[in-house]
Amino acid sequence: MTAVHAPGAPLIVDGRLVSTSPARGEEVGRVPVATGADVRAAVERARVAGDWWAGIGFTGRRERLLRWRSRIARRMEELAGLAHAEGGKPVGDAVVEILTALEHIDWAARNARRVLGPRRVRSRLILAEFTGQLEYQPYGVIGVIGPWNYPVFTPIGSAAYALAAGNAVVFKPSEYTPVVGQWLVDRFAEVVPEQPVLTAVHGLGEVGAALCRSGVAKVAFTGSTATAKEVMAACAESLTPVLLEAGGKDAMIVDADADLDAAAEACVWGALTNAGQTCIGIERVYAVDQVFDAFVDKVVTKAGRLTVGPDDADLGPITMPSQLDIIRRHIEDAIARGGRAVLGGPDAVQPPYVHPTVLVDVPEDADAVREETFGPTLTVTRVRDVDEAVERTNALPYGLGGAVFGRKRAVAVARRLRSGMASVNSTLTFAGMSTLPFGGVGDSGFGRIHGADGLREFGRAKAITRRRARSLLPSMTFERTPADVARLVKVAKLLYGRGR
Numbered sequence: 001m002t003a004v005h006a007p008g009a010p011l012i013v014d015g016r017l018v019s020t021s022p023a024r025g026e027e028v029g030r031v032p033v034a035t036g037a038d039v040r041a042a043v044e045r046a047r048v049a050g051d052w053w054a055g056i057g058f059t060g061r062r063e064r065l066l067r068w069r070s071r072i073a074r075r076m077e078e079l080a081g082l083a084h085a086e087g088g089k090p091v092g093d094a095v096v097e098i099l100t101a102l103e104h105i106d107w108a109a110r111n112a113r114r115v116l117g118p119r120r121v122r123s124r125l126i127l128a129e130f131t132g133q134l135e136y137q138p139y140g141v142i143g144v145i146g147p148w149n150y151p152v153f154t155p156i157g158s159a160a161y162a163l164a165a166g167n168a169v170v171f172k173p174s175e176y177t178p179v180v181g182q183w184l185v186d187r188f189a190e191v192v193p194e195q196p197v198l199t200a201v202h203g204l205g206e207v208g209a210a211l212c213r214s215g216v217a218k219v220a221f222t223g224s225t226a227t228a229k230e231v232m233a234a235c236a237e238s239l240t241p242v243l244l245e246a247g248g249k250d251a252m253i254v255d256a257d258a259d260l261d262a263a264a265e266a267c268v269w270g271a272l273t274n275a276g277q278t279c280i281g282i283e284r285v286y287a288v289d290q291v292f293d294a295f296v297d298k299v300v301t302k303a304g305r306l307t308v309g310p311d312d313a314d315l316g317p318i319t320m321p322s323q324l325d326i327i328r329r330h331i332e333d334a335i336a337r338g339g340r341a342v343l344g345g346p347d348a349v350q351p352p353y354v355h356p357t358v359l360v361d362v363p364e365d366a367d368a369v370r371e372e373t374f375g376p377t378l379t380v381t382r383v384r385d386v387d388e389a390v391e392r393t394n395a396l397p398y399g400l401g402g403a404v405f406g407r408k409r410a411v412a413v414a415r416r417l418r419s420g421m422a423s424v425n426s427t428l429t430f431a432g433m434s435t436l437p438f439g440g441v442g443d444s445g446f447g448r449i450h451g452a453d454g455l456r457e458f459g460r461a462k463a464i465t466r467r468r469a470r471s472l473l474p475s476m477t478f479e480r481t482p483a484d485v486a487r488l489v490k491v492a493k494l495l496y497g498r499g500r
């Protein structure tokens with residue numbers, strides 16, 4: 001079937017969401033659209049499934065999750081092909097995305113017990129007659145809402161950790177990538193046939209909104225900042241906690257002692273991979289004066305060599321047709337305000353493709369510097385020194401990731417970035433390190449996926465104290481005497497009253 005609408009734009013036919021290729025418009029697959037009642041029913045079923053899943057314990061979950069990982073790994077070419085067909089990204093990019101997702105499933109499965117399982121916690125002198133126990137218990141049902149740009153990596157970044165923590169998950173994939181979302185769920189059902197522990201509900205934004213109001217115990221949302229606010233507002237009605245992974249406008253800083261070839265190579269990758277449709281993609285560069293010209297030359301040479309097109313090209317189409325207007329507006333606005341395109345420019349927008357565009361001399365108040373462009377474009381700005389670079393980088397409300405190239409000061413500069421993550425002498429690498437948390441500050445959201453923090457995000461801390469001896473100095477009892485209270489005063493002064 002060939003759809004008669006903008007290639008890639010979702011279409012609803014007879015209650016089914018038809019997913020189409022943004023490159024050619026052909027159908028990739030179709031899934032049923034959920035009603036509000038369907039969403040509530042899915043959450044009810046997941047509640048029962050979640051009890052069962054929690055009951056099989058860390059060992060049972062680990063074994064199932066590792067089997068899910070293996071299933072996906074063994075069929076990764078098929079999944080990469082689907083992600084390519086449905087979202088338009090080159091197969092090579094899809095393979096890297098799937099590899100990263102597999103690593104996250106593996107780590108979450110293997111480490112959930114260590115991070116979340118019951119453990120003794122020592123008490124101090126106060127209440128020394130008690131021991132503490134801490135564990136992180138599953139919430140129940142987690143609603144995962146995902147975007148289209150990394151349709152495997154982003155939902156798995158939440159879902160694998162939520163599942164490893166003992167929760168059931170109801171997943172709402174983006175309307176642009178429902179087939180990939182359903183594929184992941186189907187592979188899970190093969191290894192966990194007993195109960196609907198991971199299920200998908202499909203449809204447009206209203207299905208996501210229904211999921212927020214469906215009685216899930218927590219919502220893990222990845223998507224734009226504007227939608228994140230709607231999700232938080234909907235969840236506020238029932239005090240449902242939220243984890244928000246929202247947009248970004250990540251910057252890269254190039255210091256005077258940077259390896260410029262490595263910096264240019266990583267910059268071109270970080271900015272243009274997935275045609276720039278990457279939340280942690282590099283959209284701005286601040287290069288210090290001494291290296292600015294040489295750096296720009298190298299970036300233009302490398303970016304200018306990239307191919308753009310439907311199949312084996314380096315850059316595929318823009319997945320969401322409406323984004324093309326935003327990308328064009330950002331380029332035109334930058335040029336209208338005195339910027340120059342040293343590669344590409346307004347003509348680079350050739351729907352459904354955008355060719356690499358590098359802009360210089362763009363003022364800091366231009367849309368191309370302040371707003372998420374989500375296309376294969378980049379502004380490179382000359383700065384006096386790294387202090388100015390840090391100041392400009394931190395001037396936006398977004399704060400997701402970032403990169404620093406340099407030797408002596410690079411790590412110190414990375415620590416000064418107002419962001420949740422940063423990479424030194426590479427770009428985007430923190431996303432693939434399963435042992436590190438991932439998440440933003442400010443308009444980029446809050447909460448963390450990945451790593452130990454990512455596991456804890458999906459468990460409620462449960463604290464238990466247990467008496468192990470009689471209290472020598474009774475305090476929390478009506479049996480205490482005035483003499484006990486006097487001794488408590490003495491102890492308090494001895495322990496805490498010292499110093500100035």
Ligand code: NDP
Pocket residue numbers: 145146147148149150154172173174175176203204205206207208209210212222223224225226227228230231244245246247248278279280372400440444445
């Ligand atoms: P959107 O915010 O448009 O959509 C994200 C998801 O939310 C989709 O499944 C969407 O459904 C759903 N949705 C839409 N409206 C509502 C609503 N009112 N209530 C609940 N859910 C709703 O983002 P995109 O899909 O366009 O993704 C791109 C954005 O995601 C970029 O801003 C990017 O930076 C960000 N992103 C952030 C990441 C991070 O980790 N911080 C990672 C990857 C992307 P539907 O598609 O059906 O409208």
